[in-house]
Structures are given as C-alpha cells and as structure tokens.
Amino acid sequence: MKSASRRRAQRGLSKIPVLSAAALAAIFAAGLAALLVNIAERKQEAKVTTTRLVEVTQDTTDPAKWGVNWPKQYDAYKLTAQPTRTRFGGHGGSEALPQEKIDRDPWLKRMFLGYAFSIDYRDRRGHAYMLVDQENTQRQTKPQTGSCLHCHGSVIPLYRELGGGDVIKGFETTYKIPYKELNKKLHDMGHAQTVSCPDCHDAQTMKLIVTRPAFLIGIQKLAASQASTPFAPSIERWRATDKSRPYDPNADATRNEMRTFVCAQCHIEYYCSSAMPLTAPWGKGLNVDQIEMFWNETKMPDGGRFFDYKHAETGAPILKAQHPEFELWSQGVHARSGVACADCHMPYARDGATKVSDHWVRSPLLNISRACQPCHRMSEDEIKTRVDLIQTRNNELLQRGGVAITALMDAVLAAKQDGASDAQLAPALELQRKAQWRLDFIAAENSMGFHAPQEAARALAEAIDYARQGELAALRRGAAKVAEARN
Ligand code: HEC
Ligand code: HEC
Ligand code: HEC
Ligand code: HEC
Numbered sequence: 001m002k003s004a005s006r007r008r009a010q011r012g013l014s015k016i017p018v019l020s021a022a023a024l025a026a027i028f029a030a031g032l033a034a035l036l037v038n039i040a041e042r043k044q045e046a047k048v049t050t051t052r053l054v055e056v057t058q059d060t061t062d063p064a065k066w067g068v069n070w071p072k073q074y075d076a077y078k079l080t081a082q083p084t085r086t087r088f089g090g091h092g093g094s095e096a097l098p099q100e101k102i103d104r105d106p107w108l109k110r111m112f113l114g115y116a117f118s119i120d121y122r123d124r125r126g127h128a129y130m131l132v133d134q135e136n137t138q139r140q141t142k143p144q145t146g147s148c149l150h151c152h153g154s155v156i157p158l159y160r161e162l163g164g165g166d167v168i169k170g171f172e173t174t175y176k177i178p179y180k181e182l183n184k185k186l187h188d189m190g191h192a193q194t195v196s197c198p199d200c201h202d203a204q205t206m207k208l209i210v211t212r213p214a215f216l217i218g219i220q221k222l223a224a225s226q227a228s229t230p231f232a233p234s235i236e237r238w239r240a241t242d243k244s245r246p247y248d249p250n251a252d253a254t255r256n257e258m259r260t261f262v263c264a265q266c267h268i269e270y271y272c273s274s275a276m277p278l279t280a281p282w283g284k285g286l287n288v289d290q291i292e293m294f295w296n297e298t299k300m301p302d303g304g305r306f307f308d309y310k311h312a313e314t315g316a317p318i319l320k321a322q323h324p325e326f327e328l329w330s331q332g333v334h335a336r337s338g339v340a341c342a343d344c345h346m347p348y349a350r351d352g353a354t355k356v357s358d359h360w361v362r363s364p365l366l367n368i369s370r371a372c373q374p375c376h377r378m379s380e381d382e383i384k385t386r387v388d389l390i391q392t393r394n395n396e397l398l399q400r401g402g403v404a405i406t407a408l409m410d411a412v413l414a415a416k417q418d419g420a421s422d423a424q425l426a427p428a429l430e431l432q433r434k435a436q437w438r439l440d441f442i443a444a445e446n447s448m449g450f451h452a453p454q455e456a457a458r459a460l461a462e463a464i465d466y467a468r469q470g471e472l473a474a475l476r477r478g479a480a481k482v483a484e485a486r487n
C-alpha cells in the first residue's frame with residue numbers, strides 16, 4: 001500500500017515542471033498565508049475562551065458567574081437538568097420523581113426493613129437535582145445529620161466559616177448539626193447550589209482540585225495502607241518517599257488521576273450519621289472485602305460493634321452499602337489502564353482550536369461516539385451490545401442474590417417462630433450481614449456491573465453462597481428445635 005501510494009505521488013510530482021516556477025511560488029505563498037490566518041484565528045478562539053470577564057473565587061458557588069467566563073462548560077452543565085434514560089441507567093421519563101428502586105425490586109425493600117431506605121429509595125438523576133432530591137426525600141421524615149450535605153451541595157464556604165477558616169475543622173463539626181439546621185445555614189449564606197465549579201476547579205488556574213474533606217481524609221488513609229493501588233500511580237510514588245508529610249491528592253496526583261478523584265469526592269461508599277464524622281472506609285483498600293474488614297474493625301463511639309441498622313425482622317447487624325462507583329471502578333480493567341471517570345462521563349469535544357470537556361455529566365451510553373469510540377474502534381451497535389451483555393448478566397446474578405437473601409430471611413423468621421433464640425441464630429445472622437453487604441454493594445453501585453464486571457460477579461457469587469449458608473444455618477437451628485420438642 002505504502003509504496004503504491006508513494007509511486008502515485010512520484011508520478012504526480014513528475015508533472016510539476018510543467019507549471020512555471022512563478023506560478024508555483026504564488027500558489028505556495030497563498031497557501032501559506034491562508035494557513036497562517038487559520039492558525040491565528042484558532043489561537044484567538046483559544047484565547048477568547050479563557051479571557052475572564054468576571055472575577056471568581058473559591059467562594060463563588062453560583063455557577064452562572066463562572067458561566068460568563070466559560071459559557072460552553074456552563075451551558076452543558078445546565079443540561080444535567082434534562083431527563084435521560086438508558087436500560088439500566090439514568091432516570092428518564094417525564095414523571096416528577098425518579099422510579100422507586102424498592103418497588104422495582106421488592107427484596108431490596110425487605111433487606112432494608114428497619115432503615116430509612118425502606119421508606120424511599122429512588123433512581124438517581126442529573127446533578128441539577130442533587131440538593132432538592134435530598135431535601136425532599138421521605139427519608140427526611142427520620143432525623144438526618146448535617147453530614148448528608150457533604151455530597152449534595154456546594155458546601156466548602158460553609159465549612160470554611162464553621163471552622164473559622166479551616167475547612168476540615170468546619171467539616172468535623174457538621175455531623176452533630178441536624179440536617180435541617182445546616183441546610184438552612186447553607187441557604188442563608190447563599191450557597192444552596194448543587195455541585196458547582198469551585199468544587200472541582202481552582203478559581204485562579206482552573207486546574208482540577210478536590211475539596212471534599214471525607215475524600216481527602218479517606219484517600220490519605222488508603223495511601224498509608226498496604227493495599228495495592230494500580231489505579232493511582234501517584235500513591236505508589238508517594239509510598240516510595242520518606243512520607244514526612246501525608247499523601248495530598250491536590251499536590252501529588254496526576255492530572256489524569258484528578259479526572260477520577262473529582263468524582264470520587266461523592267460517588268463512594270460512606271458512613272453518615274450523627275454518631276461520628278462522615279467516613280470513607282478506605283484504610284484497608286477499596287474492594288468489597290477490604291471495606292468490610294474496615295467496617296468490622298470500626299467501633300461506634302460508645303465502643304460497641306459497628307453497624308448501620310439492625311434488620312427489623314431478623315435482628316442482624318447490617319452494613320448498608322452506598323453507591324461505590326469509585327471503589328468498583330478501581331477493581332476493573334479500565335482503572336488499571338488509566339481510563340478515568342471523566343473519559344467516559346465527560347468526554348472531550350473539539351471546539352475550534354480548543355478541547356471542551358462535556359460538562360453534561362450523564363450515562364456514556366448516550367454519547368458512545370465520544371465516550372468509547374476514541375479508544376474502541378468498533379461500531380456503536382457492537383459497543384452497546386457488549387455493555388448490555390455485561391449488564392444483563394450482572395442483573396440476572398443480582399436477582400438470584402435477591403431470591404437467596406429472601407430465603408435466608410424467611411428461614412430465620414421461621415426458626416424464630418419455632419422459638420430459636422438470637423444466640424442460637426447468631427451464625428445465620430452473621431451470614432446475613434456478609435451476604436447482604438456484598439449484594440447491596442453491587443445493587444447500590446450504579447453501573448449495573450459495568451465498571452468491573454468480573455469483580456461484580458465475584459461479589460454476587462459470594463453473596464449468594466453466604467445467603468444459602470445462612471439459610472442452611474437457620475434451617476438447622478429450626479430442625480434442632482423441632483427435634484428438641486419431640487424428645
Ligand atoms: C470505561 C468507561 C467508564 C468509566 C471509566 C467510568 N464509567 Fe461510570 N458508567 C459507564 C457505563 C457504560 C455505565 C452504564 C450506563 C448506563 O447503564 O446507562 C456507567 C454508569 C455510571 C453511573 C450511573 C449512570 C446513570 O445514568 O445512571 C454513575 C453514577 C457512574 N457511572 C459514575 C462513575 C464514576 C464516579 C466513575 C469513576 C470512578 C466512572 N463512572 C467511571 C462507563 C464508565
Ligand atoms: C459521600 C457522598 C454522599 C453522602 C454523604 C450522601 N449522599 Fe446522597 N447521594 C450521593 C450520590 C453519589 C448519589 C447518586 C447515586 C445514587 O443515587 O446511588 C446520591 C443520591 C441520593 C438520593 C437520590 C436517590 C435515592 O437514594 O433516593 C437521595 C434522596 C440522597 N442521596 C439522600 C441522601 C441523604 C438523606 C444523605 C444523608 C443520610 C445522603 N444522601 C448522604 C452521595 C452522597
Ligand atoms: C458533590 C458530589 C458529587 C460530585 C463531585 C459528583 N457527583 Fe455525580 N451525582 C451526585 C449526586 C448526589 C447524584 C444524584 C442526584 C439526584 O439523583 O438527585 C449524582 C448523579 C450522577 C449521575 C447520574 C446522572 C443521571 O442523569 O442519571 C452520573 C452519571 C454522575 N453523577 C457521574 C459523576 C461523575 C462522572 C462525576 C465527576 C466528574 C461526578 N458525578 C461528580 C453527586 C456528585
Ligand atoms: C464534578 C467536577 C466538575 C465540575 C462541578 C465542573 N467541572 Fe469543569 N472540568 C471537570 C473536569 C474533569 C475537566 C477536565 C479537566 C482535564 O482534563 O484536565 C474540566 C474542565 C474544565 C475546563 C477546561 C476546558 C475543558 O473543557 O476541558 C473549564 C474551562 C471548565 N471545566 C469550566 C467549568 C465551569 C465553568 C464549571 C461550572 C459551571 C465547571 N467546570 C464545573 C470537572 C468539573
């Protein structure tokens with residue numbers, strides 16, 4: 001191929017002497033001039049987009065002000081108010097509120113009995129709604145902590161004020177403040193915005209920054225642990241230093257890592273209550289077993305065992321999982337290959353001489369040509385099919401997990417009705433905790449297994465195994481009771 005085209009090119013060249021040297025020079029000059037004009041125009045375009053018309057600071061939480069300087073990013077950011085829909089993602093439809101997850105999967109509701117999630121637990125939707133959806137959830141009928149705001153509003157100026165200038169100090173006071181009180185303060189200060197430009201950007205340089213205290217503290221603990229972190233090479237580099245200062249993502253992380261970390265400020269597993277500050281459980285690593293180990297070693301402030309709630313029917317001390325997108329992603333092949341959240345959820349689009357990141361954060365399946373095709377040279381249909389296969393298989397395993405956990409709860413209830421004591425049922429209840437943790441981890445994660453398909457399948461397989469072991473333990477207890485009664 002190459003030599004054939006070169007031959008064609010040479011044949012073309014051989015005709016050139018027919019043209020006069022003067023004509024050639026004129027054509028060349030015109031071409032060069034056009035090129036220079038084009039370059040100048042593009043440079044100008046690039047400059048215009050970074051010229052500041054208004055001054056913004058870290059306390060400017062109103063995105064409209066930033067939007068004057070960076071209209072393209074702001075216009076896309078506003079689109080997060082649009083309804084979107086995919087088979088497993090988004091929220092879609094025209095209904096005022098997203099669908100209830102707990103109605104679609106009744107076993108979820110049963111798993112959460114005894115906890116506010118059994119009252120109201122819906123599909124997520126776009127960033128534009130994060131604050132109002134939190135203010136309006138029926139889960140607010142139970143007293144909630146100020147920690148909830150950490151991931152649902154532009155809270156950093158509020159934290160700064162509460163801490164007398166120290167954001168982390170301010171944050172550490174918020175778990176004791178009731179949600180409604182802290183939320184009112186946020187409104188009164190004029191910062192009732194959903195995630196906003198200064199939450200991810202330095203106002204001076206526009207470089208990416210991470211601002212959320214729970215993330216900063218959690219990632220420090222991860223760095224200080226022994227867990228391997230192939231998805232974050234800067235942690236491994238920091239570990240090779242004398243560690244005289246703690247790992248600081250804002251100083252140590254690469255630009256590429258920051259394209260994930262800005263999202264990992266919120267799309268993570270956490271503990272959030274008025275008992276202790278909001279905690280990201282990363283001190284032993286990021287996979288489902290390492291996080292379970294971390295929670296198992298955590299004590300409540302009164303020294304008691306750590307759990308999120310006691311299951312209303314069985315009494316098992318349950319761990320509730322929350323949207324562990326960062327954690328599941330970290331176990332997948334994309335993370336290992338350095339593919340960041342923003343690569344798929346905020347892909348670049350070319351705009352003249354500049355690249356603009358799509359600030360309409362949403363399902364990448366609505367934007368496959370930009371989100372996937374720069375790396376995967378296959379048709380859009382083929383990409384869609386591959387994702388659908390992963391998600392369908394994951395959903396089938398998940399539903400089997402739902403059947404298994406229901407069988408466990410049924411068996412425990414039956415044993416209880418036969419008079420088995422809590423102590424006798426302890427092994428079954430421990431297995432409920434383990435099974436439910438793994439099942440909920442994948443159910444609460446929002447990619448339906450896509451972010452790390454094999455890891456998700458592993459967690460679900462173990463969940464099903466633990467649930468059936470728990471069911472057997474309860475059945476054995478019940479059988480022993482019946483035998484006792486006969487003797
Ligand atoms: C390789 C591409 C890719 C990367 C990297 C990636 N995601 Fe995803 N993500 C997806 C796909 C595909 C889905 C499934 C979307 C669907 O079902 O509509 C998804 C789903 C989601 C959803 C639910 C979306 C919805 O519309 O309901 C969230 C939230 C999410 N990802 C967050 C993250 C975060 C946070 C990170 C980084 C820690 C990340 N993703 C990294 C491809 C990616
Ligand atoms: C560490 C960050 C973080 C904290 C803390 C947090 N959330 Fe969220 N929340 C999220 C993310 C990310 C989503 C979107 C993903 C999802 O729905 O799974 C979400 C979704 C929601 C939703 C919409 C979906 C649903 O569950 O019905 C509500 C309502 C909500 N959160 C309420 C709360 C309340 C109440 C608290 C305090 C108990 C809280 N959040 C604390 C990050 C957080
Ligand atoms: C300050 C916390 C926060 C940050 C930072 C954040 N998110 Fe979210 N995200 C949320 C919450 C909360 C929701 C759910 C809002 C609701 O349901 O009302 C959400 C929803 C989503 C959705 C679902 C959108 C839809 O249309 O259904 C996706 C996808 C998503 N986030 C991806 C990301 C990515 C990628 C990043 C990083 C670029 C990111 N988020 C950064 C808190 C956050
Ligand atoms: C959830 C985090 C997040 C929020 C909120 C956010 N951005 Fe960004 N922004 C990003 C990411 C990620 C990039 C890509 C940076 C990179 O590749 O270095 C980016 C890039 C940019 C850039 C550089 C050019 C480009 O498009 O890649 C500008 C300018 C920008 N954002 C403006 C804004 C403005 C204005 C707002 C508020 C309306 C905003 N951003 C809100 C995460 C965010």
Ligand code: HEC
Nearest residue numbers: 332333334337339343344364371372375376383386387453
């Ligand atoms: C920045 C590059 C990049 C982007 C963007 C990207 N991928 Fe990938 N993807 C990879 C790499 C690298 C691998 C690892 C396999 C390899 O090395 O060939 C991979 C593997 C996969 C696999 C097989 C592994 C698995 O987890 O099952 C699927 C499926 C996949 N990608 C789908 C997607 C989809 C869907 C999108 C868009 C939402 C996407 N990818 C975006 C680079 C990318």
